[in-house]
Structure formats: C-alpha cells, structure tokens
Amino acid sequence: MTNTALQYLNDYDGGTADQKTLTLPEQPKTEAMPSNTDSVLQFLNKQDSVNNVKTEIANLPEPEEETVAPEDDPKYVEYYAKRMLPTPDHAIPFGPLPEPDDRTRFEKVEENFSFIDSLSEEEEEVLGQELKKSLLEGDSMRGADPITRLLSLAPPQTLLTVAEIFSKGAAGATDQLENGLTKLKDSGPLGNGIFIGIDKLLAGGMYGETKDPADLADRIANNFGTAAEFAETIPAVGTLMASYNRIVNTASVMPRRLRKGANKAKRELESAKRYNPKGAELATLESVEATSKAAREAAEANRELSTKMIREFEEKTGKTISKEVNGNLVIDPDAARKAGRETAIEVTERDGALFDLALGEDVITSPILNPNKFDGIVAAASDLQKQFPDEFKNNKTVIDNLFELTVNKNLVGGQQLIDVLNKYGLSFEDYVLTVVGSGSDAGKVLNKLSQIKRVKPKNIRDADDLGKKAREAGDFRKGVMRIENIRRGGLVSQIATASRNLTSGVIRSPLESLGNVMDSAVYAAQKKGTVQGGLELFSGDNWRGSFSNFKYMFSRPDVAQGYSDLILKSPELSKQFDNMYNNINEIQKLTGRGSGSKLDSVLTGMEDVVDVLNVPNRWQEYLIRRGTFFGELERLTKREYDIDLIDELNKGNLKDLLNDSSIIRPEGSTSFIALVDDAVTKALDVTYAKQPDIPVFRSTASFITRNGLTVAIPFPRFMFNSMELLGQYAGGASIPLARKISSIVVKDARGPLTAKDRQRITRNLMGMATVGAAYMYRTSDNAPPEYNQIEAGVDAQMDTTSVYPMAQFLYLGEATKRLDQGTFDDWFDSQEFVELFTGSNFRTGVGNSILEEVATMADATDLTSGAALGRGLGRTLGNYLSTWAVPFGQVIDAQRAAGFRGTEYQDIASDPTLGFGTTFKKELIRPLKQRGIGVTAEEEAAAPKAEYPFYPEGKERLRPETKFIGATITNRASSDGEYLMQYGFDWRDFGSRSKVPSIKRFETRQINNLMPVIVESAKELEEKFKDEYRDGSELLQNEFTEEEYVANKVRPYIQKQIGNFKAKIREISPTQGNDYTRALQTYSRVPSNFRKLATTDFVERYDRVPDPQNAEDLQTLIAISKAYKKSYR
DSSP states (O other), X not given: OHHHHHHHHHHHHHTOSOTTSOOOOOOOOOSOOOSSSSOHHHHHHXXXXXXXXXXXXXXXXXXXXXXXXXXXXXXXXXXXXXXTOOOOTTOBOSSSOOOOOOOOHHHHHHXXXXXXXXXXXXXXXXXHHHHHHHHHHOOTTSOOOHHHHHHHTSOHHHHHHHHHHXXXXXXXXXXXXXXXXXXXXXXXXXXXXXXXXXXXXXXXXXXXXXXXXXXXXXXXHHHHHHHHHHHTTSHHHHHHHHHHHHHHHHHHTSOGGGTTTOOHHHHHHHHHHHSOHHHHHHHHHHHHHHHHHHHHHHHHHTHHHHHHXXXXXXXXXXXXXXXXXXXXXXXXHHHHHHHHHHHOEEOOGGGTHHHHSOOSOSEEOOGGGSHHHHHHHHHHHHHHHHHSGGGGOSSSOHHHHHHHHHHTSTTSOHHHHHHXXXXXXXXXHHHHHHHOSSHHHHHHHHHHTGGGOOOOOHHHHHHHHHHHHHHHSOHHHHHHHHHHHHHHHHHTOSHHHHHHHHHHHHHHHHHHHHHHHHHHHHHHXXXXXXXXXXXXXXXXXXXXXXXXXXXXXXXXXXXXXHHHHHHHTSGGGHHHHIIIIIHHHHHHHHTTTTSOOHHHHHHHHHHHHHHHHTHHHHHHHHHHHHHHHHHHHHHHHHHHHOOOHHHHHHTTOHHHHHTTOTTTSOTTSOOHHHHHHHHHHHHHHHTTOSXXXXXXXXXXXXXXXXXXXXXXXXXXXHHHHHHHHHHHHHHTTHHHHHHHHHTTTOGGGOSOOOHHHHHHHHHHHHHHHHHHHHHHHHTSTTOOSSTTEEEOSTTEXXXXXXXXXXXXXXXXXXXXXXXXXXXXXXXOOHHHHHHHHTOGXXXXXXXXXXXXXHHHHHHOOTTHHHHHHHHHHHHHHHHHHHHHTGGGHHHHHHHHHHTSSOOBOBOOOOOOOSOHHHHHHHHHXXXXXXXXXXXXXXXXXXXXXXXXXXXXXXXXXXXGGGGGGTOEEEEOOOHHHHHXXXXXXXXXXXXXXXXXXHHHHHHHHHHHHHHHHHHHHHHHHHHHHHHHHHTSOHHHHHHSOHHHHHHHHHHHHHHHHHHHHHHHHHHHGGGSSOHHHHHHHHHHTSOHHHHHHHHHHHHHHHSSOOOTTOHHHHHHHHHHHHHHHHHTO
C-alpha cells in the first residue's frame, strides 16, 4: 500500500494523478510547502513529522486507477486491431494471458470432436435436431437447396464424422507443414535462408513476416482457405462447403455437458495405449514364445514320435541332424544347419506348385531342420495322430501318413489344419514343405486344400520373374544397367524433386481415399444388396477408414512406420518388404554389387553417394508409402474380417493373422498375405513404383530397363503407370461396362465386379470430378492463358508441368473449355499431348536429340555436313553427360536463392561455325552451361538477355528460393502475349527458327516489338466480328459459338501478319552480327543443291577446298551460287 501511495504522490507532482481520488490528512503546521521548487516527496522528507505522515498515508485506501478501454490503450493488441494497424511485438492481449497450449492442431480438432463417441441416445437425438435445424435454415437470403436438404436426412454421426475427417485432414497437413518448416529453419544457414524467403514470399507486402514456423504454417493454410472461398462460388461446391461450415459451427456451440467426459489426460493415455507399435511388438514376441512353449511341451510329451521323425528323416536323406541328450534323440542345431545348406534348393517355375506357395524366400529347406519349427511339427503330428489314430497304424513314415491324411483322406479340412498348425506356431507353407517330396506332391496338397486360398501373389511372381531375368543377364548388360541406375538415381536426387513428388502424393492421396469410399460402397452393394451399399456410402466408419492414410502420413507417421515395419519384417513377407523399401538394393545386388572387382568398387562408391543424395526423396516416398500401406491394410481387414487391425496387433495376434487362423479370418475370406500384398501394391501405385498392370506395358518397361534403353526413356515404369492411371481417370469404367454388356450373350463374362473393376469405376468417377474442377479453374478470370500455369501472385505464375498429375488435369480442363467454345482444333497440338501424357521422358534429353540430329545429318550436304555431324554427336553426348550433373544443379539454385546469381534468364549460347570440331565442342558443353554448370555468376551476368516470344521485357525467375520446395515461378507473359495465347498461339508460332543465337535473339526481339501492333488490330477486328455474330442468322449461331466464330475470323489474320513480318525480318537479320555470322546466316539460306554446286566450282576455280570457318570463302561461295541461280533461270 505504501508503494502505491508513494507512486500516487509522484504522479501528483507530474500533474497526472486524479487529485479527487485521494484526500490527505491534515498535516502538522510547518514551513510552507513550495509549489514548484521541490517535489512533494522532497518537501515531506525535510519535515520532522515525515514518518507520521507516511504511516497515515499507508493506512489510506488504494487509489482507483483511471480506467482506459483496451482498444484505446496502445499497449494492447485490441488498440491496433480497432485501427487496422500492424501489431507491434510489444503489444499484449487484454486480460490474463492464456495458459500455453502445446497441443497440435490435429489434437485440438480431435478434442473438438471427441464428444461424438460419448453421446447418449438422448444427446444424439438433440444433436441431430440441432444439425437438421441449422442445415435447413439455409442462408439468410434463401432457403435450403436440395443438396442441403438431402444432407439433413443423414444421421448426425455420419455428418460429424465426415466433418471431422476433413477438419483433421486440414489440421494434420498444417501440423506436418509446421514440422517441415521448423526443421528447415533449424537446418543451418541455407535452410534458414530458404525459410526466410518463403516467409517473405507469403508476406507479399500485405503482412508482416511471421518469423515463426507455426505462424507461417497457419498463414499458408489460410491461403488455401482463400482458395476454398473461391471454390464456394461454384454452386454445388459452395453448397457442400456451406453445409460443412454449419455442421462444424453447430458442433462447436453444443452445450459443454456433451464434452465434459473428454478429459485430455485420459485421451492421451488412451491414445498412447492404442497407438503403441513397440507394445505390439512385445506382445507379438510373447505370443510367439507362448506357442513355442506349447510346442516344446507337446514334443516333450511325445518323445517317441519325435525320435521316430528324426530317424525317418535321417534315413531318407542320409544326413545326420541329431544328437543324444540325457538319453533322448534331439535336433543338433549345427548339424541341422549343415544339412540345410546341403539340401537347400532354389524354387523356380520348374518346381510347379512349390513355386506357387507364398514363401518368403526362394531358397528353401525342410522345416524339420529348424529346431524351433521341429517341435511344432511333432506337436501338430501328435494332435492329428490322436485325432485319427487308425490312420497312423501302418509301416509308413509319419510324414507319409500326414501326406496321405491331408491329400487322400477327407479327414482334415483346410481351416481345421490351419488352426492345428497355428496352435504351435506353424504356417501352412511350413506344413507343405514338411510333407511333400516334390512339386507334384505340393500340387496335390494345394488342390486338396484350395479353400485355404494361400498362393503367391501375382506381384511377387512378377518381381521374381524380373529378378530371374536380371540374374541371367550377361556381365556387360549388368554393367550397363548398373551405370544407368546410378545416373537415374542422380536424376531424382534434388530436394526440389523430392518436394514435387511429395506434392504429387498429396494430390493423389485424397483421390484414392474418395475412391476407397466408393469402392467399399460398391463392395457392400455386391455382398449385401443395393440398400446396404447406399448406407455404406454415408457410413462414418467407411469415411474414417478410407481417409486414415492422411492421419498416418501427416499426423502419426510414427504409428504407420511402427506397425508397417512390425508386419512387413515378418519372414513370410520378406518379398513384400523388399518391394516397399529395398527394391533399389535388390537391383544393385542382381546387377553385380559386391562382386569384388575394381569396377565394382568404383560403382559401389558412386551408388553410395547417390543413396545419400536421395535421402530426401526416400523420406517422402516412405512417408507416403507407409501411410498408404497401413491405412489400406487397416481398411481391408476391417472390411474382410470385421476387426480392428491395431487392436489385434496390440494383442500379439500377428502370427494368427499371418497364418490365417480362424480366430481372425472368417471362413472363405481372403488370405491375410493377399491383403498385405494388395496394400503394398496400393502404396507402390500411389508413388508410381508398381509394375504396370497392362501386360504389354509391363514387358516393355522391363525390356527398356534390362537393355540400357533408359538412356532415352529414364523412367519407363513411371511413364507406363501414369498412362494407365490417366486412362482409368478418363474412361476406366468403360471396361467393366463392356464386360457387363457382353455377359448378356457370353456366359464366361458373367460374374461380380472384381477389385480391379471397382478401381476402374471409382477412378473414372474421380477423374471426371477432378477434370470438372480443373475446367472451373481454367474458365476463371485469374487463370493464366497457358494451361500448365497457375497464378502465383501479382504478375507471377507457377509451372505445374513437373507436378504430376496436376498439369494433366489442367490440360483436360482446358481441353474441355476449348471443346465447349469450339476452338479445340486451333489449340490442340499432338506433339504436346504425347509429351504430356507419356510423362516427361520425351520432352528433352538424349532420345530427343538423337532423333532430331540424325535427321539433320541425313539432310546435310557440302560444307554444312561437318557442322551437322558435330552438332548431332555433340548435342547427343552433351545431353547425356548433363544428366549426370543434375545433382549439382542444387548448388546453382542455392546461389540464386542467396542472391549470388541473377534471376533473369540469360542466353549463354555462342554463335556456331561450320567446322566439325568447334561445333562438337560447343554442343557438348552447351547443356551443362544451360544448367549453369561451368559458368560463373559473372559470366552469366555478362551474357545477353534471353529473348522469349510473348516476354518483351525478358523472362525472370521469381522467388528462386521456392525452387527447393519444387515450385518454378516466373513472371507472366505480357498482356499482348496472353491475348495471342488465348487464340491457341504459342512460342513456336512467334519464335525465330534461326540456329544462330545472335540472329535468333534479334528476330525474336523484333517480333516482340511488333506484337502490340498486331494485337491492337486483332482486337479491333474481334469487336467487329462479335457484332457480326450477334447480328447473324439463327443458323449461324446454332452452328458456331461466338468464340469459335471470332477465332475462325481473327486467327488467320494474325497468322498472315506474323508470317509477313517474319519474312521481312529474315531479310534484315543477315545484317546482324560480325562478318562471319552474317556470311554464315546468308550461306545457310542458299538451297542445298546450289551450295553443292558452288563448292564444286570453288574447288575448280581456286584449286583448294573452301574453309568453312573463313568469312571470305563463305562470301565467295554465296556469290558463286547467286551467279548460277541467275544463269539457270
């Protein structure tokens, strides 16, 4: 209280205190109090009675501070919010500061929706009424539309579950983005610089920089929210999003009593118990130990049977595998391993049914040689002997009796046998390898027990076939494959590539998830009827399970990794594990890694370097694969077995799953191994790494890879997988539809839809919906004229060509728009279509240059033949060698991001000569220089500006730091250029075709200068033709759209104008450059037959061969050719 009073006095001296709020007691009479000279406190301190005064002051009531509203006080955030000013760092929110909240966004959303599962029937009814009321109220200006009314009929649990899935998806994605930005910021100077660049990019001059990963992640998410607001302008989408917002808002304002049971600590404990891969691993070990103990005890109790089986095996094979311990014959592990090595066989297709078994390894031995499995075999044989004693009363061996019991007697059913084996930790494959002596015997067992449905999945058979072909390849072919694999690994080693691949996966995953929702509905309709299929479409469990891959990718990747590894590291699934993770390592082994030669040492070192460079790419690939794999396996086991996969794994029931025990697997349902293989295939499919489905694609991809043709087509598997996918998106449903139609007359075509049929149908539906969305974007006002570009800010655009399949969908959206307008024929380019939809392999590179330059060499004559040959060989070899330098391109990108290199595109090409050697050298290093390799920043800055049609001010890389997240952002074309693009023109129509860089720059620059004149005239004609169309006949308007009519009139005019101007420019361009360049340009335009004639005359006239690098000789040849042309008229 004293301090408060003293403060008041200080305020009093300063004239700031409210003098009415404090009344001092009457003070002893002393000398007069000065008014201005001394402060009140100084005066009081001079008085003898100061202590008495202080005591009385201390007993006074605390003064009331003047109340200032927070929105009028500059120290509060509310002050700046009211005035719409930037908030300074020192500002604080009014009121007590909230407790720090360390929850993730996903956890917050999870808590917001946590009340769903704890609702009582009465509470659920209340909630349903509130949701229905909210939906049917509609917007303030209109009533609810039909879509909203249909949604109001759905169960409240379903509506909330769908809203929860989408909310969690957005929150989880933002959490993952924050984690990535945090790692980027903390990764060192370069990473921090990239983070700052992204922060500045998104500030865009409108906001302050966040300087914080969490805030930046929120800002990015809000930008996506802005895009969602645009989507709401589409009627159907707007309805759905408005309904979604009403559902979320209704849930958030429900009484707190509905959420009181959701205790955070309890939820965290329950989550930790449920998502516990390490606990599941421990439970699995305990379960395995329990079955092993049961097998040991049974074997001990049946010592006589055990001894008999050991002796029978030794007599049959001639191998000693036992020893005597305490008077009992037992398996000797060392002797058994030796016998195993000596009797091991590699299973191939020649072994018939053995090859069809779902074995984890190709090299097999008898399970009897495994001491752990031997006890189980004895125990299982004992159980069967007790169950069927009469069948063992003969002179046959135990193994033969088991075989007879299984194959020739109807005594042991398929599932019954499986359960007996599983009881002692044995698989069906262990049993078959124990009782059969050949592939034909295995075939008998498999035929007899066909209901078990355990055969090697087709994908594993295909992988085995590829491995076999790779092993059988000659050393030279193996070496070529290995070198090519190193090069291909380098091609995808950039961080930008990893970012683009991750973006592609993020684009693809929701489409696959929505496909899963429809797949489950179709499956339910087939199994349980149309009504059940319709209900499944609105089932919360269906939606939750179909979108669980998002959770495992972005929110709980640790859970996906833990459970996926637990399952796939089982020996029975070793090949599936290799397909998921070790495909590259397996290929390296098959092509000679580890052979010990000097070449092997060099190549091994290069492979290790590429592996390190590919860490970012593998990280994103495994992130997507694990999330997809575990989410899909969880969905399939729920559908097929009606189980919660995580619960079963946590109970230690992995072996029951792997062995198809009746405890887990209902009779007649699909084998768990087959489900695992389907999930692996789905994971590989989403990352474009599976074997193509179409046989001709699969065999062609294999042929290209095995024969070194990856020089021309680096990634054939990606190319064919992408073609298959786009085919399914475009018309996949046509195949099952055609089969259904043919089944009317062809009985063999009848039957339910297969999994592949359902996939084709759902992908077709998804493709149509996505193309519709792309069409909406391409018809929006802000869409750039080029289909593969999207707006990236003011006068900026981002190239989507390398973000698969975004560019493909945008192309189809643009094609739909053009078809609707009637201008498709003017816009369509077959070469562009093939390049885009067969992948990026044909766009640039070795294969392309080979085809181009061979044609050039075949056409070349006289003095130009040397240059053509040098250009062909140099460009081909240069393009190939430049692909080895792709990893170093990151250094150039980093220099640009840091400001050490310019962002404008420069032309580093030098003018050619007609000599073979100089042309070859220039073309050899040209692809490297185009990547910035071998060119210093100073040399690049000194090079002339590159000239591009439609970019009169030049083309510039904007925000170069975003290259590391896979974005290529440039300035947009000029308004005149964009106008011409709308009529279907591109750079090929307006660009120079000269092969002399200086001339090409000059011609392109002149064309850009003329462009405004052409566009101005075209716009005047456009308005005229629009008026003509509107005044035209009804027949005219029915036959043509306005866009088509105007394009048919204006486009020829533009073509004629640019053609005339190009002709004039070509007449002027030979005056550009130095004497040699001008002579070369003129000489190259002389017809081939006259060039040849002039060369012949030159040799006869001067008795020497003309020097193609001498300007005077070229001028002489030009003069001779002109004279001949004139005389031959």
